[in-house]
Amino acid sequence: MQLNEIWFLIVGVLFIGYFVLDGFDFGVGMALPFISKDDIDRRVVINTIGPVWDLNETWVLVAGASLFAAFPEWYASLFSGFYLALLLMLAALILRGVAFEYRGKGDTQKWKNTFDWMIFIGSAVPALLWGTAFSNIVQGVPLNEKHIFTGNLLTLLNPYGLLGGLVTLTLFFTYGLVFITLKTEGEVRDRARALATKVGAVATLLAAGFLVWTLNAHFTWLGLGLSGIAALALIGALLLNHLGRDGWSFVLLVITVMTAVGSLFAALFPNVLPSTTNPAYSLTIENASSTPYTLTVMTWVVVFCLPLVLAYQAWTYWVFSKRVSRKNIPAGAH
Amino acid sequence: MSTLDLSRWQFGLTTVYHFLFVPITIGMVLLVAILQTIWTKTGDEKFLRLTKFFGKIFLINFAMGVVTGIVQEFQFGMNWSDYSRFVGDIFGAPLAMEGLLAFFFESTFIGLWIFGWGRLSKKIHLATIWITTLGVWLSAYFILAANAFMQHPVGFEINEVKNRAELVDIGAVLTNIVALNQFPHTITASIMMAGAVLVGVSAYHLKRNQYVASMMTSLRLGLWTVLAGGFGTLVSGDGLGLAMVQTQPMKMAAAEALYETTKNASFSLFTLGTPDGHSELFSIRIPNLLSFLSTHTWEGQVEGLNDLQAQYAAAYGPGDYMPIIWLTYWSFRWMIGLGALAMLIAVVGLWLTRKGNLNLKKWHWNTAIWMVPLPLLAISVGWMFTEMGRQPWIVFGLMKTADGVSPGVAATDVLLSLIIFTALYGALAVVEFKLLMKAVQAGPNDDLIAENKDADKLTVAY
Numbered sequence: 001m002q003l004n005e006i007w008f009l010i011v012g013v014l015f016i017g018y019f020v021l022d023g024f025d026f027g028v029g030m031a032l033p034f035i036s037k038d039d040i041d042r043r044v045v046i047n048t049i050g051p052v053w054d055l056n057e058t059w060v061l062v063a064g065a066s067l068f069a070a071f072p073e074w075y076a077s078l079f080s081g082f083y084l085a086l087l088l089m090l091a092a093l094i095l096r097g098v099a100f101e102y103r104g105k106g107d108t109q110k111w112k113n114t115f116d117w118m119i120f121i122g123s124a125v126p127a128l129l130w131g132t133a134f135s136n137i138v139q140g141v142p143l144n145e146k147h148i149f150t151g152n153l154l155t156l157l158n159p160y161g162l163l164g165g166l167v168t169l170t171l172f173f174t175y176g177l178v179f180i181t182l183k184t185e186g187e188v189r190d191r192a193r194a195l196a197t198k199v200g201a202v203a204t205l206l207a208a209g210f211l212v213w214t215l216n217a218h219f220t221w222l223g224l225g226l227s228g229i230a231a232l233a234l235i236g237a238l239l240l241n242h243l244g245r246d247g248w249s250f251v252l253l254v255i256t257v258m259t260a261v262g263s264l265f266a267a268l269f270p271n272v273l274p275s276t277t278n279p280a281y282s283l284t285i286e287n288a289s290s291t292p293y294t295l296t297v298m299t300w301v302v303v304f305c306l307p308l309v310l311a312y313q314a315w316t317y318w319v320f321s322k323r324v325s326r327k328n329i330p331a332g333a334h
Numbered sequence: 335m336s337t338l339d340l341s342r343w344q345f346g347l348t349t350v351y352h353f354l355f356v357p358i359t360i361g362m363v364l365l366v367a368i369l370q371t372i373w374t375k376t377g378d379e380k381f382l383r384l385t386k387f388f389g390k391i392f393l394i395n396f397a398m399g400v401v402t403g404i405v406q407e408f409q410f411g412m413n414w415s416d417y418s419r420f421v422g423d424i425f426g427a428p429l430a431m432e433g434l435l436a437f438f439f440e441s442t443f444i445g446l447w448i449f450g451w452g453r454l455s456k457k458i459h460l461a462t463i464w465i466t467t468l469g470v471w472l473s474a475y476f477i478l479a480a481n482a483f484m485q486h487p488v489g490f491e492i493n494e495v496k497n498r499a500e501l502v503d504i505g506a507v508l509t510n511i512v513a514l515n516q517f518p519h520t521i522t523a524s525i526m527m528a529g530a531v532l533v534g535v536s537a538y539h540l541k542r543n544q545y546v547a548s549m550m551t552s553l554r555l556g557l558w559t560v561l562a563g564g565f566g567t568l569v570s571g572d573g574l575g576l577a578m579v580q581t582q583p584m585k586m587a588a589a590e591a592l593y594e595t596t597k598n599a600s601f602s603l604f605t606l607g608t609p610d611g612h613s614e615l616f617s618i619r620i621p622n623l624l625s626f627l628s629t630h631t632w633e634g635q636v637e638g639l640n641d642l643q644a645q646y647a648a649a650y651g652p653g654d655y656m657p658i659i660w661l662t663y664w665s666f667r668w669m670i671g672l673g674a675l676a677m678l679i680a681v682v683g684l685w686l687t688r689k690g691n692l693n694l695k696k697w698h699w700n701t702a703i704w705m706v707p708l709p710l711l712a713i714s715v716g717w718m719f720t721e722m723g724r725q726p727w728i729v730f731g732l733m734k735t736a737d738g739v740s741p742g743v744a745a746t747d748v749l750l751s752l753i754i755f756t757a758l759y760g761a762l763a764v765v766e767f768k769l770l771m772k773a774v775q776a777g778p779n780d781d782l783i784a785e786n787k788d789a790d791k792l793t794v795a796y
Contacts, residue, residue: 047792054445058440072419075410076419080415094404094405148415149742294424294427294504297504298427312442329795330792334448334796
């Protein structure tokens with residue numbers, strides 16, 4: 001395996017890590033208005049991800065910076081090309097982060113409602129945009145001979161991109177709801193379970209359409225295998241959720257997210273950003289990558305750091321592994 | 335305005351704004367860790383109160399640093415894509431290392447620290463704030479190493495075919511002389527800033543004669559911290575100045591607006607000049623100081639702007655290689671002046687409050703409260719000096735700022751993002767300021783440390 005192939009894999013793994021972790025944060029944020037009857041319910045929901053949302057979000061910074069280090073041309077063309085979409089994403093992520101920290105620091109219901117809306121919007125918008133962004137990456141975008149994006153925001157809002165966005169929106173919503181059933185007790189949990197079945201059914205339909213479309217356009221055996229696993233795991237997760245097996249349902253959804261994102265990377269390879277203007281203008285792992293020297297240095301950094309990161313983050317999840325329920329919520333908020 | 339101008343305004347705005355929260359984080363995380371260590375060692379509840387009280391102020395600030403930091407990571411690609419193409423092989427590496435080594439430490443262990451009260455053992459909980467400190471400081475080093483490459487590119491070769499700079503020596507990039515000098519300068523200035531926060535907050539309560547025992551401790555700690563941090567800033571600033579003369583002589587000449595190459599060069603504290611800026615009408619000068627700052631000898635020769643302009647034109651082709659002189663001149667003075675003023679206030683404060691004396695006049699307390707923004711402003715104008723003084727280069731000697739901007743992004747798109755960031759950041763500043771004031775005014779209340787009576791309740795929750 002060549003270094004640029006290894007780095008395509010590493011970037012894929014980092015994005016998978018990001019979506020596996022922040023994916024359920026988005027779902028929890030979206031679920032907030034639907035499964036809570038009062039402020040204590042809302043605090044139960046938010047506190048399921050309280051100590052970990054920040055570390056989850058950090059995965060996108062690491063994935064983005066690694067993409068920059070390993071494939072500078074990809075980073076440059078992608079981030080400047082998707083300018084307004086990323087602007088929306090940034091604004092949403094800022095609103096979400098601030099809202100988690102600040103909602104409990106005010107006294108009035110109006111204050112809290114404002115920040116709850118910010119959590120909802122700040123979760124739903126990235127959940128939609130990530131799907132749209134990745135579908136467009138796989139499908140290709142207009143790039144000129146200098147690999148510069150020549151479209152605009154509307155270029156990205158094509159049927160395949162929008163469908164991809166709706167898939168991630170509903171899939172992460174489902175994922176978050178199942179996470180809530182795993183992390184809470186009582187009525188909040190019951191409501192989350194019931195809603196997960198409904199949203200999950202919609203997600204399954206959309207995802208099925210999206211998978212067929214993707215395989216049709218970019219068939220690989222690996223892609224077929226991965227999307228097959230993703231589809232089966234999603235259906236299995238919904239059944240198990242319905243039967244009240246929260247833990248296994250959640251595990252299957254983790255597998256769904258991993259394999260679904262993996263199948264997109266499989267469909268993309270060896271391109272990193274195909275050009276619809278002329279296939280010769282596409283960015284590939286060859287013409288977008290850094291030098292072997294840089295990739296070697298960064299490989300050592302990843303080999304050294306990533307196991308350590310996974311270990312202490314796993315420990316963190318273990319520390320905060322208890323379920324949260326209404327009786328656990330203290331009067332004062334952090 | 336063009337995409338270039340708008341992108342520069344946006345980068346300036348978002349970066350200056352982000353760096354209002356960063357120095358407070360860098361310094362406060364250390365002070366909070368020290369306070370908690372003292373509590374853990376001595377069991378003195380006063381220090382637990384102080385840990386929680388200043389910890390709360392620290393976290394309100396930290397959240398803003400986190401969310402505005404995401405923009406920083408994205409906008410190199412969004413607005414400066416040709417720059418990213420040109421330096422990505424080198425510049426991306428420290429950024430990725432920052433993420434893997436530093437951001438993960440920070441974001442994971444800050445969560446453990448915030449929500450770990452009552453769940454982790456005392457010692458492990460203490461370790462979480464120290465690991466957060468390590469993460470924050472590592473992060474500072476990596477991003478400064480990345481910035482240092484822009485000031486003084488090292489460890490690279492130019493690939494003519496791919497038209498980019500390529501990494502050949504990561505060790506050289508990470509031990510760039512500019513990074514080695516910028517790091518202590520940034521850290522000590524941030525420590526000074528955190529000290530000023532302790533001073534201002536403590537003075538607020540002492541002026542009202544409340545929470546006297548704990549606030550007296552934090553006042554004295556803050557004053558000593560400002561002084562120690564200020565001294566460190568001075569020493570490291572001197573080192574950075576020397577490195578700058580070696581690596582970017584134009585910037586040092588621009589700091590003094592020195593047009594002609596001069597021996598025994600004096601340093602002006604204040605100048606009134608003709609509107610074109612080329613000749614002065616009146617100035618207050620310290621003889622030979624500029625020579626000393628630039629060469630560490632009193633007689634040393636300092637190269638002037640005109641000579642440097644001629645040298646650069648010969649080396650890099652025709653063009654204007656001077657930064658905006660009035661801006662570098664005044665930002666350099668404000669940086670030093672505001673920092674020195676904060677140190678002076680700290681010295682006087684330490685003298686006035688010696689042996690626990692609290693019998694101070696109202697204006698004494700007000701001065702202490704109003705000193706809070708001084709180091710922060712000094713840090714801000716210091717960065718404006720560093721970045722504006724590098725112009726017209728984005729990477730010194732290799733790429734001009736005008737050549738780094740994204741070629742495919744429309745000016746209207748950047749205008750839109752500039753408006754959105756300005757509005758969003760403005761609104762958040764208002765909320766942030768209100769919350770900080772509320773947290774400060776609430777004081778180190780005992781309910782912060784109230785033992786959990788009800789075993790079911792989480793000690794800390796959103």
